[in-house]
Amino acid sequence: MNTKNNKIFMSMILIMIILFVFIGGVSLYLVRSSNRVLYDFVLNIILIITILLSLFTLISMIMMICILYNKKISRFSINWLKYSLTIIYSNIMYLASFMRIDKDSIRSVFAQINNKINIYSQLSVKPEDILILLPHCIQKSICPHKITTNIENCKRCGLCNIDDLLKLKEKYKVQIFVATGGTLARKIIKELKPKLIIAVACERDLSSGIKDVKRIPVIGILNERPEGPCVNTYVNVEKIEKTIKYFISEEE
Ligand code: SF4
Numbered sequence: 001m002n003t004k005n006n007k008i009f010m011s012m013i014l015i016m017i018i019l020f021v022f023i024g025g026v027s028l029y030l031v032r033s034s035n036r037v038l039y040d041f042v043l044n045i046i047l048i049i050t051i052l053l054s055l056f057t058l059i060s061m062i063m064m065i066c067i068l069y070n071k072k073i074s075r076f077s078i079n080w081l082k083y084s085l086t087i088i089y090s091n092i093m094y095l096a097s098f099m100r101i102d103k104d105s106i107r108s109v110f111a112q113i114n115n116k117i118n119i120y121s122q123l124s125v126k127p128e129d130i131l132i133l134l135p136h137c138i139q140k141s142i143c144p145h146k147i148t149t150n151i152e153n154c155k156r157c158g159l160c161n162i163d164d165l166l167k168l169k170e171k172y173k174v175q176i177f178v179a180t181g182g183t184l185a186r187k188i189i190k191e192l193k194p195k196l197i198i199a200v201a202c203e204r205d206l207s208s209g210i211k212d213v214k215r216i217p218v219i220g221i222l223n224e225r226p227e228g229p230c231v232n233t234y235v236n237v238e239k240i241e242k243t244i245k246y247f248i249s250e251e252e
Contacts, residue, residue, distance in 0.1 A: 006068055008101065009109035012092040013061045015099075017054050024050035060084040067116045068109075078120050085113055086211060107203035111220035114210050118217040119246065123196065127248050130174040131194035132240065133185055133209075135201050135223060137233045138162065139178070148178050164237040172244050182212065189213060198243055200235045219243050 024047050031043045063077045064085075089110045096103050136148060140160040145153045147162060151169075154162045162178075169176045175192060179185035182205075189197065197218045199209050206220040221240060223233040 005105040005109050008105045009092070010061060010065065012095055012101070012106065013057060013064075013088060015095060016088070016091055017057050017061075020050045020054040020057065024054070056084065057088060060088055064113055067113060067120065073120060078117055081113070081117050085110070085117070089207075089211075104203040107207040108222060111203070111206050111210060111222070115219050118196075118219055121217065123217060123247060125195040125247050127172045127174050127244065129195035130172075130244060130247065131189065131192055131197050132165065132168075132174055132176040133188065133197060133199045133201075134162075134165065134176065134178045134235070135205065135230075135233065136178055136180045137230045138200065138223065138235060141231055148180050148184075151176050151178055160232070161235050161237055165235075165240070168237065168241055168244065172248070174244060182208070185209065186212070189216065196247055198240055200240070202229060202233075219247075 027043045027046045027050065031040050031047065060081065063073065063081050065071075066073050066077070067081065089106070092106055093103060095101075096106050138161055139147055139154075143154075143157075143159065145155055147153050151162065151166065154166060156163045156166065158164075165176055168174065175194065177188045177192075179188060185199075194216060197213060197216055198221065199206060199218050200221045200223050201209060202223060202225070206222065210218045210220055221235060221243070223235050225231075225233050227233075
């Protein structure tokens with residue numbers, strides 16, 4: 001868990017709440033200094049909305065902190081977070097652009113909270129209903145074998161993670177596909193109709209994928225990029241195996 005990223009994420013939420021309170025305070029001031037009834041009414045509405053928004057954000061923030069630090073969380077809180085996370089995340093991203101804050105740190109915390117929500121949802125699926133979606137850059141760039149159409153075209157030389165991931169496919173009978181982009185990923189999901197997706201990608205692709213796929217739970221796993229973005233990336237295969245085991249535990 002990256003505590004620095006968590007702090008940035010939570011600070012952004014606090015700034016959002018401060019902004020809401022500021023807007024509410026300004027409205028209150030204007031209401032006090034005005035005599036017109038309609039004007040008062042409209043500003044009172046604004047005030048009520050800002051108070052509700054602040055409360056909504058504050059409650060969500062407390063729940064996010066609890067889930068991030070593995071505190072016990074109720075079913076109600078999980079359902080609350082399922083709806084509030086995307087709304088708050090979108091607003092934080094606007095703030096981050098405005099304040100020129102590293103968006104990847106926000107994206108990684110978003111993926112982390114999303115994972116925890118799915119983990120705490122006590123979902124249990126059959127292995128064949130699990131789809132592992134991989135980015136193309138996980139394949140060694142010098143490899144001549146085309147695995148995007150069929151991952152089985154890999155010759156199992158062990159130079160990249162594909163070999164180990166195929167072992168997982170054989171061991172658990174899960175589905176694995178390599179997607180070259182969002183369009184292909186969406187097509188694969190539409191055809192296979194999985195009940196759980198384990199997506200491997202960078203912070204940007206992961207967060208947009210999680211936001212895109214609304215009806216299927218997505219567990220996001222960040223890839224490692226020792227040679228920079230989009231080339232010869234790696235994934236922690238043990239993490240993927242642990243995730244598979246967690247979600248099929250009751251079925252096995
Ligand atoms: S493990 Fe497979 S995909 Fe990776 S470099 Fe070797 S043959 Fe190519």
